[in-house]
Amino acid sequence: MRKLEIADAEIMQLAIRQEIERSEESRYDHRLHGVLLVSCGYSCTEVGQLLGQAATTVQRWVGRFERDGFDGLREGDRPGRPRALDESQWHRVEADLRKTPREFGFEAGLWDGSLLSEHLRKNYGVRLGVRQCQRLFGQMGFRLRKPRPQVAQSDPARVAAVKKTPAPGKARGH
Template sequence: MRALRLESLTVSQLHELDDLYRTTRDVRVRTRAQMILLMAEQGVAVSDVAAIVRESGETVRRWVHRYEAEGIHGLSDAPRSGKPAKAGTDYRERLVELVRRRPRALDLPFSMWTAARLADYLPEETGLRMSVASIHRLLRAADLGFGRPQHTISSPDPDYTVKKKAVELARDRLRPGSVFYYADEFNISWYPTLRPMWGSKGQQVMIPTPMQPTRRYGLGAVDWHSGQTVVLTRPHKRRREVAEGRGGRGGAARRGRAPRPALPPNLQPVAEPD
């Protein structure tokens, strides 16, 4: 993330901020003026300003951006006089474009847009400030809403959908009383995965650990009808056990025949649904 730099202010602007800081009765406005003065006069970093005024770094950045866009009047929450501003086509298009972009891609210190953040960010580019309520209204007019996303299952296999339907068809054609299991393999490591990181050329970065990483191989299955879960874990993968587990759990069912109802000796139930 880029370090936030406040452009050099004139003597008149500094006096104006200092006067606001000393005379305002609004504690919030005084704090906002203090943020600007600390950065402009002393070159204090955002993180240090946040610690001094006991606010978050995001809050400091927001008020600095608002001051740059609107001047000293932007530090006040008082309603503006005159006719409310109207959002033109350019403003609406930019609003929709921002909502569909990740804030991190714009070097912003958050991962999700809210109406308040959009209302604070857009004046930097457009010079026009809209209320949070107006942002909500414009987003609704663009057929955009705020909701929780949902995971969707995907696969790089181009034939995934066809194979999935074939398995479901075989499952649905089983005779009453048949057992159908979904099974999959997995690996467990007690230490987190080491990702690439910067280091000196020709010298590998070493991460101290108390012992050799402990790993386990696993095979799990779930009964489609009852929800019963079975899990097999071993220090190493054993192909014979995998074949027995898959053959006894779900392999026959995927071929359209009823599998053996008895559990193989290497697969035992570990959890029952409520």
């Protein structure tokens, strides 16, 4: 039988991997295939190379399968650090962010990561870094708003003096 080749193989591999990541079912099937290949005698390194995964990831799949059966390959709660804010604190912080920072004694007019970090430390006893606080904005459905730059409020005469294009009807340098 003649060997089949897929046009643009690298692009297709990327597209297939993205498709696998789209749903829980396809990720589960992907892990099943990995364990199946190991059970057929392939090494975790070989399976990892075939499936675009690290060998240690394949080892973890096999270990979970041996320990928990098919359920070990399904999506579940992922271990990790517990949330810094409990459910009630989360809702209170969401409500706080709908108010201005000035209502909490800050000088700034808009929330940002460092201001939220300070607010959490003072009012909730929770210490989070600036970057983590920036992520909280997105997780809570807020988007970044920046104040208008100073240029928008500058002196029109000084702006005209440094402008590259003259105002309509005005000659340059005369």
